[in-house]
Amino acid sequence: MFRLIIYKAIYLDFWELSMKELTKEVNRFIVVGIGSNVLNFIAYVFLYKIGIVIWIASAIGYGAGMLNSFYFGKTWVFNPGEIVLSKTIIKFIFIYGIGGLGMVFIINLLDNRTLLDYRIIWFFGALFAFINNYIGSKLFVFSRVRLKIGN
Numbered sequence: 001m002f003r004l005i006i007y008k009a010i011y012l013d014f015w016e017l018s019m020k021e022l023t024k025e026v027n028r029f030i031v032v033g034i035g036s037n038v039l040n041f042i043a044y045v046f047l048y049k050i051g052i053v054i055w056i057a058s059a060i061g062y063g064a065g066m067l068n069s070f071y072f073g074k075t076w077v078f079n080p081g082e083i084v085l086s087k088t089i090i091k092f093i094f095i096y097g098i099g100g101l102g103m104v105f106i107i108n109l110l111d112n113r114t115l116l117d118y119r120i121i122w123f124f125g126a127l128f129a130f131i132n133n134y135i136g137s138k139l140f141v142f143s144r145v146r147l148k149i150g151n
Contacts, residue, residue, distance in 0.1 A: 025077060029134055032072040037126055040065030044122060054118065058107045058125065062100040069096065069133065078142030088141060095136030099129035 044061030048054055070092050103125035110121040 025138075026134075028077040029073070029137075032069060032077055033130055033133075035072070036065035036068040037130075039068055040126070041122065045119075048118060054111055055104050055108050058104050058122070059100065062103060062129070066096050066100070073137055073142060078137065091141045092137070095141055096129075096133055098136070099132040102132060103129040 040061040042061075043064045044057050047057035047060055052060075070089070073092075074088070106125040106128055107121050110116055110124060111118065114121070
């Protein structure tokens with residue numbers, strides 16, 4: 001039963017929108033993501049250059065971008081209408097936390113196991129976070145469909 005509810009939520013959130021609306025939403029997510037990643041990257045590079053450990057610089061930069069993403073995701077990209085702010089923030093932190101941990105893990109792993117430049121390493125971590133955060137935001141954080149489990 002739970003699986004059916006999840007499939008229905010995914011179907012309604014992705015396929016109820018016309019391709020034009022979905023394209024507009026994805027484009028807005030990309031614009032916000034670029035802005036958030038620029039903020040993230042500037043903080044990351046600045047902190048790394050002043051001697052902060054790479055994974056800490058990555059985490060702080062990610063947090064700065066996260067704040068930007070929440071505000072614009074809520075108000076401009078997904079525009080979910082009425083939301084319960086405290087529940088939305090908790091879901092947002094959870095989804096973006098997974099993205100952030102994955103990003104930090106990838107950055108740390110590539111830094112320790114490759115000779116890639118720290119800027120290239122950051123890109124691979126950011127790519128993981130982007131995919132995770134769009135899908136999570138679309139389906140769980142700012143979803144127009146409210147999942148009801150149980151009776």
